Amino acid sequence: MSEPVQFPLAAVVGADELKLALCLIAIDPKIGGVLIEGPRGMAKSTLARGLADLLGDGPFVTLPLGATEERLIGTLDLDAALGQGQARFSPGVLAQADGGVLYVDEVNLLPDPLVDLLLDVAASGTNRIERDGISHRHPARFVLIGTMNPEEGELRPQLLDRFGLNVALEGLPAPEARQHIIRRRLAFDSDPQAFCAQWAPAQEALRARCQAAREHLESIALDDQALAWITERCYAAGVDGLRADLVWLRAARAHAAWHGRTVIEEGDVEAVADFALRHRRRSGASTPPASAPAEQASRPEAAGGQGDWGAMPPQPVAAGARREVPNWAKKP
Numbered sequence: 001m002s003e004p005v006q007f008p009l010a011a012v013v014g015a016d017e018l019k020l021a022l023c024l025i026a027i028d029p030k031i032g033g034v035l036i037e038g039p040r041g042m043a044k045s046t047l048a049r050g051l052a053d054l055l056g057d058g059p060f061v062t063l064p065l066g067a068t069e070e071r072l073i074g075t076l077d078l079d080a081a082l083g084q085g086q087a088r089f090s091p092g093v094l095a096q097a098d099g100g101v102l103y104v105d106e107v108n109l110l111p112d113p114l115v116d117l118l119l120d121v122a123a124s125g126t127n128r129i130e131r132d133g134i135s136h137r138h139p140a141r142f143v144l145i146g147t148m149n150p151e152e153g154e155l156r157p158q159l160l161d162r163f164g165l166n167v168a169l170e171g172l173p174a175p176e177a178r179q180h181i182i183r184r185r186l187a188f189d190s191d192p193q194a195f196c197a198q199w200a201p202a203q204e205a206l207r208a209r210c211q212a213a214r215e216h217l218e219s220i221a222l223d224d225q226a227l228a229w230i231t232e233r234c235y236a237a238g239v240d241g242l243r244a245d246l247v248w249l250r251a252a253r254a255h256a257a258w259h260g261r262t263v264i265e266e267g268d269v270e271a272v273a274d275f276a277l278r279h280r281r282r283s284g285a286s287t288p289p290a291s292a293p294a295e296q297a298s299r300p301e302a303a304g305g306q307g308d309w310g311a312m313p314p315q316p317v318a319a320g321a322r323r324e325v326p327n328w329a330k331k332p
Contacts, residue, residue, distance in 0.1 A: 005192040005193065005196060006046075006049050006050065006052065006053070007046050007049075007050065007188055008050065008053070008195075008196055008199045008200075008202070008203040009022070009047070009050030009051070009053065009054070009203065009206065010199055010202035010203040010205070010206045011184055011188075011195070011199040011202070011203075012043070012046070012047060012050065013177055013180040013181045013184060014170075014173060014177050014180075014181070015042075015043070015047055015169060017167050017275075018034075018036060018047055018167045018169060019047070019050075020255075020258075020271075021034050021165045021167050021275055022034060022047065022048075022050065022051045022054070023054065023206070023209075023210055023213075023258060024165070024251050024254040024255060024258065024272065024275075025051065025143055025145075025164070025165070026051060026054035026055055026210045026214070027210055027213045027214050027217060027254040027257055027258060028214070028217055028250055028251075028253070028254040028257075029055075029058075029143045030250055031164040031165060031247055031250045031251050031254065032143070032144070032162065032163065032164025032165075032247055033143045033144035033145055033146070033162070033163050033164050033165070034048075034145050034146075034163060034164065034165045034166070034167060035107070035146050035147075035148065035155070035160070035163035035165070035166045035167070035279065036048060036145070036146065036147045036148070036167055036169065037147075037148055037149075037150055037166065037167070037168040037169065038147075038149065038168060038169030038170075038171060039149055039151065039169075039171040040149055042169045042171060043181075044105075044147040044169065045105055045147060048103055048145045048147060049103070051101060051145065052101065053203065053207060054206070054207055054210045055100060055101065056211070057099075058099050058100030058101060058143075059096060059097060059098075059099065059100035059101070060100055060101045060103065061093055061096045061097040061100065061101065061102055061103065061142075062103045062104075062105070063093050063102060063103065063104045063105075064093075065105065065106070067093065067114070069113060069114065069117065070092065071092055071093060072092050072093050072094060072114055072117060072118075073092045073094055073117060073121075073127055073129055074089055074090055074091045074092035074094070074095055074127070074129055074136070075089075075090055075092065075129075089129065089136045091138070092127075094121055094127045094138075094140040094142075095127065095138050095140065097140065097142040098138070098139050098140050098141060098142060099141060099142070100142060100143070101142060101143045101144075101145055102142040102143070102144050102145070103145045103146075104118075104144070104145070104146045104147075105146075105147050106147065106148060106149070106152070107146030107147065107148050107155065107159070108148040108149075108150075108152065108153045108154060108155040109148075109152065109153060112156075115156055115158075115159050118144070118159065118162075119158055119159060119162065121140050122142075122144060122162050123162075125139060125140060125141045126138070126139060126140060127139075127140040144162065144163060146163060160279050161241070161243060161279070161280065163279065164247040164250075164251070164276070165247070165251060165272075165275040165276060166275060166278045166279035167275060167278075168278070209258070210258075212260075213254070213257035213258045213260075214257070216257045216260070217253065217254065217257045219262070220253050220256050220257055220261070220262060220263065220264060221263070221264075222249055222250075222253060222264075223263065223264060225264075226249060226252055226253075226264040226268075226269060227245075227249060229266060229269050230245055230248045230249055230252070230269060231245055233248075233269075233273065233277075234248070234277070237277055237280075237281050238281065239277065239280050239281065240280070243280075244276050244277060244280045247276050248269070248272065248273070248276035248277070249264075251272040251275060251276055252264050252268040252269045252271075252272055253268070255268040255271050255272050256268045
């Protein structure tokens with residue numbers, strides 16, 4: 001049975017902040033995943049699944065609604081136990097997601113026992129099973145992508161902090177944007193193969209740009225100046241712990257790689273500030289005003305998903321400076 005055709009990320013209208021966040025995760029999975037908030041009918045699942053095409057060889061695994069603890073962590077292989085008298089491990093969702101993405105729809109509605117298991121494995125990168133005569137462990141390093149409708153319940157603070165980035169979708173698109181969305185959805189539903197073929201060049205450009213940025217990433221230093229900007233902002237915003245600082249620094253570096261730069265600029269720090277801080281600010285705290293304007297005008301995502309969203313923008317060259325093709329670092 002063939003896999004269902006997925007709506008291409010390059011064809012999504014609007015949602016530019018979320019598309020950027022997903023691309024940053026594809027560039028550096030160590031950022032730690034994305035929590036997508038928004039009301040029903042905002043294509044959160046479509047956008048999240050669009051990440052799969054940007055990740056290369058990593059699997060994209062969905063935690064089914066109503067999944068049991070055994071389905072998540074794995075359990076005893078009953079066929080081997082009954083037919084051969086052997087205690088053999090049957091892998092669960094965590095094993096299938098190793099090296100890729102674990103996607104959880106309505107993550108805020110997960111039962112507490114499953115949340116606790118996800119927290120433990122996400123923190124350690126290893127799934128340990130001691131039950132039913134089985135003693136087993138396996139690597140389970142994955143990017144966690146979750147969606148939620150805040151009107152249906154809050155997310156436990158411990159799990160909330162595990163998501164590297166947090167993006168909220170606007171629930172009221174303008175009439176023109178709504179028309180674009182409906183037309184493209186109808187065109188996709190009418191002939192998915194033809195629609196994907198039409199958007200293949202734009203999707204390939206987006207995929208190639210992420211791959212180039214991923215290869216370029218390690219050549220960009222996590223320098224002291226960028227760290228100083230970020231730690232001062234986190235302190236001023238009253239952020240508990242240090243996870244936000246690290247996530248923000250990695251996201252800023254991925255943003256610099258996304259734009260083909262060789263150093264992290266203050267605009268890169270500003271561009272991802274809300275992604276890293278939105279779900280970590282103390283109640284009542286606000287982000288201090290930026291000392292430099294964000295790069296809204298220069299972002300390709302300002303195109304609103306109209307076909308050239310993934311195209312690399314032209315890079316300015318300082319007077320007298322030589323621009324050289326960087327020596328791409330090997331993929332880690």
